[in-house]
Amino acid sequence: MRLSLATALSRDAAGLCLHHTTVNPVLSYMSAMRRLLQFRSKNSKAEDPLEPSASSVSAEPAAAVVLGLQVVAEGIEPIVDIVAIHGLNGHCEKTWTTSDGVNWLRDLLPHDLPNVRVLSWGYDANTHSRSRVSCQYLFDHARTLVSDLCLERQVTQTNKRPIVFVAHSLGGIIVKSALIHSDAARHGALEEHCSIKLSTYGIMFMGTPHQGGSGVALGRLMVNVASVFVAADDRLLQHLERDSEWLQQQLGQYAPISSHFVTKFAFEEYATPTALGQSIMIVPRASAVVPGAADGEPIAIHADHINMVKFGLKSDPGYKTVSGHPRVMARNAGDAIGGQWDTQGRVDAGLSNEPIKSFTVQSSVPEVSHVERFVGRDEEIDKIHEELQYDGSRKTVVVHGLGGMGKTQLALAYALRHRDQYSAVFWVNSKDVDTLKQGYATAAKRIFCDHPSLIHLKAIAGGSDLDEAMEAVKRWLSKSQNDRWLIIYDNYDTPKLPGCDDAGTFNIRPFLPEAHHGAVLITTRSSQLRLGSLVAVKKMQNIEHSLEILSHASGRNGLGSDPNARELAQELDGLPLALATAGAYLYQVSTSLADYLQLYRKSWLRLQQKTPQLLSYEDRALYSTWDVSLAHVKQRSELAAKVLQLWAYFDNQDVWFELLQECRQDGPEWFSELTEDQLSFDEAVRVLCDHALVETNTTYGDGNVESRGYSMHGCVHSWTMHVVNNRWDARLARIALSCIGLHVPDHNRPQYWVVEQRPLRHANRCRAFLRTRPAGQDDDKSMHGAIHNLGMLYVDQGKLDEAEEMYQRALQGKEKAWGPEHTSTLDTVNNLGLLYADLRRLDEAERCTSGRCKAKRRHGDQSTHQHLTRSTTWAISTQV
Numbered sequence: 001m002r003l004s005l006a007t008a009l010s011r012d013a014a015g016l017c018l019h020h021t022t023v024n025p026v027l028s029y030m031s032a033m034r035r036l037l038q039f040r041s042k043n044s045k046a047e048d049p050l051e052p053s054a055s056s057v058s059a060e061p062a063a064a065v066v067l068g069l070q071v072v073a074e075g076i077e078p079i080v081d082i083v084a085i086h087g088l089n090g091h092c093e094k095t096w097t098t099s100d101g102v103n104w105l106r107d108l109l110p111h112d113l114p115n116v117r118v119l120s121w122g123y124d125a126n127t128h129s130r131s132r133v134s135c136q137y138l139f140d141h142a143r144t145l146v147s148d149l150c151l152e153r154q155v156t157q158t159n160k161r162p163i164v165f166v167a168h169s170l171g172g173i174i175v176k177s178a179l180i181h182s183d184a185a186r187h188g189a190l191e192e193h194c195s196i197k198l199s200t201y202g203i204m205f206m207g208t209p210h211q212g213g214s215g216v217a218l219g220r221l222m223v224n225v226a227s228v229f230v231a232a233d234d235r236l237l238q239h240l241e242r243d244s245e246w247l248q249q250q251l252g253q254y255a256p257i258s259s260h261f262v263t264k265f266a267f268e269e270y271a272t273p274t275a276l277g278q279s280i281m282i283v284p285r286a287s288a289v290v291p292g293a294a295d296g297e298p299i300a301i302h303a304d305h306i307n308m309v310k311f312g313l314k315s316d317p318g319y320k321t322v323s324g325h326p327r328v329m330a331r332n333a334g335d336a337i338g339g340q341w342d343t344q345g346r347v348d349a350g351l352s353n354e355p356i357k358s359f360t361v362q363s364s365v366p367e368v369s370h371v372e373r374f375v376g377r378d379e380e381i382d383k384i385h386e387e388l389q390y391d392g393s394r395k396t397v398v399v400h401g402l403g404g405m406g407k408t409q410l411a412l413a414y415a416l417r418h419r420d421q422y423s424a425v426f427w428v429n430s431k432d433v434d435t436l437k438q439g440y441a442t443a444a445k446r447i448f449c450d451h452p453s454l455i456h457l458k459a460i461a462g463g464s465d466l467d468e469a470m471e472a473v474k475r476w477l478s479k480s481q482n483d484r485w486l487i488i489y490d491n492y493d494t495p496k497l498p499g500c501d502d503a504g505t506f507n508i509r510p511f512l513p514e515a516h517h518g519a520v521l522i523t524t525r526s527s528q529l530r531l532g533s534l535v536a537v538k539k540m541q542n543i544e545h546s547l548e549i550l551s552h553a554s555g556r557n558g559l560g561s562d563p564n565a566r567e568l569a570q571e572l573d574g575l576p577l578a579l580a581t582a583g584a585y586l587y588q589v590s591t592s593l594a595d596y597l598q599l600y601r602k603s604w605l606r607l608q609q610k611t612p613q614l615l616s617y618e619d620r621a622l623y624s625t626w627d628v629s630l631a632h633v634k635q636r637s638e639l640a641a642k643v644l645q646l647w648a649y650f651d652n653q654d655v656w657f658e659l660l661q662e663c664r665q666d667g668p669e670w671f672s673e674l675t676e677d678q679l680s681f682d683e684a685v686r687v688l689c690d691h692a693l694v695e696t697n698t699t700y701g702d703g704n705v706e707s708r709g710y711s712m713h714g715c716v717h718s719w720t721m722h723v724v725n726n727r728w729d730a731r732l733a734r735i736a737l738s739c740i741g742l743h744v745p746d747h748n749r750p751q752y753w754v755v756e757q758r759p760l761r762h763a764n765r766c767r768a769f770l771r772t773r774p775a776g777q778d779d780d781k782s783m784h785g786a787i788h789n790l791g792m793l794y795v796d797q798g799k800l801d802e803a804e805e806m807y808q809r810a811l812q813g814k815e816k817a818w819g820p821e822h823t824s825t826l827d828t829v830n831n832l833g834l835l836y837a838d839l840r841r842l843d844e845a846e847r848c849t850s851g852r853c854k855a856k857r858r859h860g861d862q863s864t865h866q867h868l869t870r871s872t873t874w875a876i877s878t879q880v
Contacts, residue, residue: 553583
């Protein structure tokens with residue numbers, strides 16, 4: 001009989017290989033499994049129970065399965081629970097035990113983590129037993145896990161103790177399902193189940209098939225896992241066959257909460273022998289590691305799928321890795337989980353007066369696209385949460401910031417994280433009056449859908465009268481007992497403010513519910529909207545968060561250690577829209593990050609125009625997202641629009657009044673108006689600040705000597721050059737160069753070395769422009785002196801190569817404009833001589849001195865250049 005069975009196995013394996021290239025490989029593999037089950041069923045009375053294969057050392061007969069939680073090690077005054085979950089056909093003890101009987105959870109880990117309680121959870125995951133096969137599905141197992149953990153922790157009075165899960169293979173799918181179930185538990189419905197997700201600090205997924213990858217479908221991965229064993233129960237295989245879709249849905253359900261946990265993705269490096277005689281990578285790296293996961297880290301284990309969780313010695317490299325991460329998690333978990341329980345306590349106190357069921361609407365915001373993975377912004381979310389704490393009165397928060405900073409996604413993330421505090425959450429696009437009213441009409445439909453007894457809403461929800469729909473929703477929100485709702489008024493970027501009556505602006509107050517209760521969250525680009533507590537959204541400061549966005553959007557892993565990725569993230573300067581835009585482009589092409597960075601710098605507008613649209617951003621394109629702001633700036637102040645155009649030729653950081661005032665007399669009429677006094681300058685720039693295109697500096701400035709400046713984001717700066725200006729403007733470039741050159745301080749000025757640090761960034765910007773234009777073609781004589789001054793600035797900063805470049809350029813321009821013996825020309829020659837002496841290029845320094853001496857003799861001038869000659873000669877002599 002064993003020969004016949006082997007023949008059947010061989011035949012089915014051959015059939016699978018044949019079908020792999022012609023039909024669905026998952027269905028073929030399952031078909032082979034089912035034929036094998038039928039073969040065994042017909043001959044079961046005559047044969048002994050089939051033994052597990054050599055590779056399935058963790059498989060146990062059904063009678064030996066141990067169910068429920070087993071305490072592996074109690075720990076000494078434990079502060080963390082480590083919970084181990086085995087996989088398909090696994091065992092709560094033998095999955096973790098080597099062939100010589102070493103169970104690392106019991107025999108090794110407690111010595112390294114004495115203050116941790118270690119538990120192992122067993123469930124009936126056998127698929128090859130004749131006597132009994134579990135009828136529970138994966139999600140049923142997950143709910144049982146949550147129930148068992150809750151009971152154990154309640155009995156031992158440890159329900160707030162932090163949890164770290166270690167899950168092997170499909171056990172990881174069960175853990176994710178358990179956390180989804182725990183997160184969905186609500187007050188009055190298995191409320192105690194909430195504690196598991198709330199207490200979970202970290203997860204180690206060991207060879208868990210999270211997703212398809214490298215050409216392997218998700219359903220095939222499930223069958224790969226089953227194929228480690230002789231055969232799989234037909235019912236479970238059917239479940240896995242259709243569960244590829246279920247698991248895809250699980251990915252979407254788990255993603256919003258995944259960032260709440262510290263996650264490690266361990267993957268096998270070696271192929272595993274299967275029941276059909278093949279050796280395959282059961283769960284390849286592309287499936288075991290979720291790209292771009294918050295706090296997620298890939299870990300290589302030098303073993304196959306079965307042995308990646310078996311360690312016999314402390315010196316085993318795999319054990320050092322797998323035990324080291326829980327050790328770090330245990331050290332950090334106490335404070336983090338304690339803080340989460342404190343926050344939940346405050347929430348529970350606020351929920352003691354729960355919303356009346358008749359006002360509850362399902363928490364959903366289908367009207368706007370979510371980003372797949374929201375990164376960072378915990379400080380802003382906590383600030384919003386603090387300001388909107390329920391006390392029975394109306395609470396309003398205004399979230400403001402530059403377009404593309406992720407204000408909409410921040411508001412959605414807040415609503416998702418704190419949805420339990422509200423009876424209903426509504427999202428209303430408020431970019432104009434008609435769109436806002438349409439948002440209310442959509443809210444009416446949602447209310448009627450959950451409360452069909454509200455007959456009057458039926459006709460309104462299905463009608464075309466937007467005003468009637470809006471008033472009906474406002475009345476419903478204003479009912480005295482309906483006081484726990486949240487409305488997000490998104491994209492209110494055209495507020496009617498005092499002194500501003502531009503076309504398209506409107507006052508949002510008449511559109512708000514009239515009752516003085518509920519929570520209102522408004523997102524806007526305007527920093528002048530004062531309807532509630534202000535929360536500013538600025539660029540992401542942590543470059544790791546920027547790399548996470550870039551990695552997830554591009555589908556490229558390992559960016560944290562890629563210097564080109566870090567340089568690109570620094571260039572995009574923490575602007576989520578810019579990072580997502582770059583990722584969307586890189587996702588569709590094979591362009592390297594280094595090449596993308598060069599394209600970004602040289603072909604900015606064309607690159608942006610060829611980038612795929614981003615559905616999760618209202619404006620969808622980086623190059624157009626600030627167009628609405630520009631239109632309103634022009635309506636309010638043409639002078640402010642001119643400032644934007646001029647700013648393209650300065651550095652994006654630190655533009656201040658005195659910098660521009662230096663060449664007020666030489667500029668066009670609008671420039672003279674701008675620099676007439678500090679009030680005129682501030683009035684124009686304030687318009688840009690109101691639209692978040694510019695912000696006041698917090699770091700630049702030299703005390704009381706000159707005024708504090710303003711800065712703009714680097715991506716906005718690129719936009720000013722390529723969109724606002726559209727083409728090179730030589731006159732604006734000359735104004736910028738003159739302002740910077742004239743502002744280089746004289747050495748007679750007190751602490752001039754401190755003052756001259758400030759224009760250095762702008763000097764670098766001008767130098768970059770000058771290098772694109774041939775020397776000697778500067779047709780404005782005023783530019784030569786400015787360029788000469790840039791050389792002096794670079795000398796003082798010790799940047800001698802840059803100084804030489806500027807002096808040489810100034811010299812060529814002066815010689816062309818005034819001749820080689822003009823006083824100004826010789827002044828530059830003198831400075832070149834001093835510079836060459838400092839560089840120990842003495843022959844060139846001497847030629848400079850000789851040339852000036854000849855000019856002096858020809859003109860009989862013994863005094864004009866005498867001090868110049870003496871200074872250069874002295875400098876040469878000191879170098880000899």
